[in-house]
Amino acid sequence: MQSNAFRSSRVPLWLNVANAQRRLGFGTAASQALVASLISDKANAQKAANDDEDTSLPLGKSLKQYSTLIWWTLGMSIAILYGGFDSVILGSINSMDPFKEAMGEWGLNDDPDPAKRKEEWIIPALWMALWDSIGPFGQIAGTALGGWLLDIKGRRFCLLMGSTIGALGILELFFADKPNNKEYRRIMILIGKIIQGSGIGIIKMGTITYMSEISPTTLKGPIMGFIPTFTLLGQLIGAVVSFFMEKQTTSRGYLIAIGSQWLVAAPPFVMSFLLPESPAFLLLRNDKIKATASFRRLLGPTHSAQAAADKMARTMDEESKNTTAVTYLDCFKGSNRRRSLIVMFAGSVEFLFGLGLLSSVSTFLPQLNMKSSMALLFLIGGIVVGLIANSTSSWMLSHFARRQLLTTSFVAAATLWGVMGFAGIKQFEWTGWLAGGLCTAIIVVCGLGCWPASYAVIGETSSLRLRSKTVSLGSLMNNLTGILGNAVMPFLYQPDALDLGAKTGFIFAALSLIGAALSYLFVPELKGRSAMEIEHLFAKGVRSVGSSKWKDAHEEMPMRYMGAV
Template sequence: MGSTTTPSNAAEYANTKAEAATIEETETNTNCSASTFASKSEELPLGKAVRQYSKFCLYLAGLLSVVLLFGYDLSIVGVITSVPAFQKDYGVPDTTEAPEEDKWILPGIWVSLLSAMPSVGMALGAALGGILQDRMGRRRCLQIGSSIIVFSVLIIFLSNKPPSKDGKRGMLLAGKMIQGFAVAIMKITTLTYISENVPVALKGMAMALFPAITLLGQLTGALVVFACEGIDNQNAYLIALASQWALSIAPFVMSFLLPESPPYLIAKGDIAGARNSLTRLLAPKNDVDIALQKLRHANDTEADTTEHISYMDCFNSANRRRSFIIIYANFLPQLFGLPLLSSVSYFLQQVGMKPSTSILFLIGGILCGLAANVGSSWTLSNIGRRKLTVTTLLIAAALWSGMGISGFWHNDSITPWSTAAIAVCIIVVCGLGCWPASYAIMSETSALRLRAKSQAIGGMAAYTSTIVANFVLPFFYNPDYLNLKAKTGFVHGVLSLIAAFGMWILVPEMKGRSIIETDQMFDEKVPARMSTKWKPRVSDVRMANV
């Protein structure tokens, strides 16, 4: 028998179809709106993007106070070794010079320890920070780190009190390690927060600001040390050390003003809290509901492979390649020579330059590097990561080799100046390319749910490689060891070539890609050399550009 349809059933059937059509139309409109919002946000020029996301940019500026503190502390405790009063209180007479010169140096082993061991604290801080971020949240980690900083500076400030030179150096070393531990927690948290929340249109600028603000902190620290360097007593370095407390205030205040990270709240199931944070970060110029929808979609997509988040998840079959790329990106600064460039004032003194002149060159190099990092906002926004990084690494390799060659014809009136000039050129080249690009690569590669753990692994890799670099390098140029002077440039010439090859073979192009597009590219195992021409599936573009 055939079925019959009564008028009542027909009306219900029509209403049901109408409701289904309405729901389908609503979902289509929502997806189109999200796609349109994403497309427009990606295509915004930098100036318009800053205005569109003005509230986020204000929070970004506040968060970068952590990076400023990192650069400042790095400079103060690094450049302070070039101050004669510090060298006299913590060092030994330089037996390679005539006695009437009254020149003091730090023993080579202590130069290595004071340069390398703070990175041990940083590695531990990065490891703990990766765990605490997912358990306690981003804000609480910033509060913990900024509180420990105050205690560490006190230890460093009082390190000249022990009667013996080894006691002074040991106390200084302990303070630097605790300081490194705290700074690492704060920096890893800052990088995680920015990388998981920054709009696509602002990615290049935000990542370029990390090395730029680091250099600004180093410049400020170098200027403070230079201003105090002429004082003929312990105040020459104590004033500089105490000034670290002043820059610790802003990160502590910011940790209370900052809204908790929306992706963290979504992962914890606090959707209302995430919406509130997004409102504080994006409203009223941007649609908070669409932004929330995209974040939830990205979180739900990744939850299938990372249900219980741990460090081991970063090395499972789905994420292993990503983790190795993040580790490589964190090796880049050490490979192109940032540790040596950061302590270039002491290095130039070993090549034959006067202390006051070497600090002036450090300041000049920082200014040039800062200008280059500002310019990298354009290079990162307009040039692919692969092309930019490989090109600048090859140029850096040539410059380092040139420095090494100049060391074969050492002349006290020429070599120190040529070495300084080449060092400045290297920081400009790398500041325009591979240095800020390394931050972009490490922030774009990881899965959203694993971002805190991935950044922590990257941080541990960076600090471990810094330990090796800072411990080994002084043995190449310190007078009481190999005393290679400018020929030390050959070391980083070779390492820069290795880094360029690694970039070409390992890292796919991720410029302008959203979290979902990046997920798809890694899921499809697209080779790095073919990634520039790779296009995402149309169905995934709807939710792109988180």
Template structure:
């Protein structure tokens, strides 16, 4: 490990900076009093003394173009990319488990003879649709708590191990002779699979949002919807292949392939460094130094990075009495938690639940099954491309404007689709398909990746894992609600609204625009300690973008400075 010498208060000249580093920031790492040290040894003047050069330098760092930020932080960029690998498995599970229930060989083993054909009983189908999201909500809550107890690294490992066991339960559920026993076993497996998805997803979101530098945090979080779509694309291809096979081996192959995808998060949990923020918060400083060295060295000084984390955590400790779910709803954290909840339900508001079930919906308004599956695959590819562009846009455009504008356009597209539902004809289904793909593209360029960036920037470091857990519960609750309601709206034997179902999402998008305008501040380019200060000030939403704050203002807010004074 490189031998870094911490800054001890001597003036540093530009010529004295070691050539091994792109930069060497000043740090008071050894001068900050620890819990067992006297605060009199601490000089608050070192906190207040900041030059305009340092402030300008920080501004330049937060506004780095995406390419330069990746070059400056190559290891962190690589780890952030690796943390999206488990999300491929999540997207794959979302599509495969839902689509495989319509496959003939699966219905032959798990179905019941109704009106002369094998069909999955409606009560079991409802359980298979509702229990995995419910399990994911429970997993998110447990995952938020578990991360604060054993860390992000081991939470991901535990989630991966339980996931492998759940896949085994799903895979071998065909062995019992009685159909009801088969259904019970696969129901248990699907529920626990959803549970592990909640743990794994929350852990990955927390790790990336804690460790990505300000210039990379938004784009890094935007990778999550992109890799979700990659998983869904792989799942769509697998489902298409299964439909061609027409035997038990088809759906067993689809279930068994989930073991391959779970190897990714398990291997990652063995190799990844623990989050330095978690280690600092739990007073594991030696491990924090080793972890930061793996993430930042040799181009960056890890002591400087750890000092920024320490400053943020110490300031948050002054305003947060305890690290608990209840603390997320107290004081300024209530506002932050509500913003994270809104960011999590943005996909539900712009219609992702209907878009994910495009095959069933398009068939209900007259499209054949073959073209509807191809439309779904085309929509996934279009969404991947749009989210890829959105990943780049987040480094240049504000999250607030991306969210409001894209959801406004989506409301117009859904409105046009709803109006088309007053007519009938063979072209209606194709028009609906085109408008649905347009919604995917517009939201992929805006509110979908922006929502993930907002999730990663809003909560405090102290409560980040818990806040992500609450946000995931809100997301799953919205998904469950829409999963139950949507079939009742467009099915021919229920409300039979057809394309007029789009009016629901037209209204939800308008609600999303209003809530985003009222609640979501512009946080692009803001460091974690800046955001802590701005939320504590109860700064109005629309003043975040123009608010100016010098570095010394943040430092003077430190509780350590007050003690030392």
């Protein structure tokens, strides 16, 4: 599709050149300058036309056209496995009998059911709470540090640093059972979780930032949708490893589970040497030659690396009119304030649709009189269907608007949570089964909609100059809301607390409706928009409601001498 200015002209270029030469004289300097200008205008108009055409490519053709880039992003996505795998492994070893013996005390459990009370190895509740609450703060520290390091040392360095720190954390966890004093063992587990979480936070920051920077407009949503997909894949692999290691009756089981994390920490380490540096980082350092070389490796021989570097440089120059510095404080100045708040909202989407409860159904469903073994199957089944749903999100994100996916899936999730809440008003034998089925349905609905769409919003909303800082703010909000959910969740349904049971669904129905309202009122439609268009949208303060109809009145390529010929 050609630009409007060029499309409106019905005069072919050769006729414009001939007329100009006839008016000004063949071979004169003025004639030659005008001919060169007309040809340059034609080339610029054609380049703009090609850029416009790029945004309208269907998914299949985009994947074929950017096949080299897709392989790079798939390689980067393996780093996302690490976080999902880690969360399952470190959670599951707490229930392994040899680990409880190594870290716990012998005593009578406090199960509210007298028939289930017995003497066994019990890890003190204080240490369980510390591991689950303070441990994740390491990831927050890593996220904040990563947002700062990305613009100083680059994306590759952060992958190298994060994987190295993570490996050291795993080493700490692996040897935590060696001291004779169990208090020292527990302290080592806590320190290991904090160190490893810091490494994962840095890796996650580098990966999300890098993928969002290099993705073309047509593939921005599908590529960012890899993040929840590979997170779930990591959780599934972790669940399988935990399932087989749980049968071990010696320390070998939990040591193999802990040591297996080195295997998923290795890919980001290797990628830090193979990956070309982010062109956006190189342009921030005013190194356009290396940025062009980086694009050449990322895009392959079928694309113009120079044109890609020029386009990114123009966008960053436009952004620099509103933001000259690159600090966290600048994320809350001018139009960037709105962009940062939207990214922070997107980071809290998982909390709003209830991912915390959906991830702990193996603990939640037994409170509704379901056997623990069946509850574990619901957990694994939920991971599998969530993985399938998120795998198809690439198609959804390329065909449906972000606002549409967010609002409709939030409303659908609220409806399903509401059904669960009403089912819990009077509990029956089948209530647990209904709740399990509804949890699975919610995972499917959100896996097709708001979950991957939230990462697309994170990748599209922030400016290129402030990308690492803004993504860091979104990740911080994701971590903080996750910690809040993990801390509050047990008090909602445990028998010795509020004991809401299935009525917990009412709380998440309300949160999902809040998510739908915020999505409708405050998230503008960015699907199919270039970075330059998005910059103009926020600079002009376009309202979110109705933003899908907004068109950027960008300056067209001029046909300066059309009237003179």
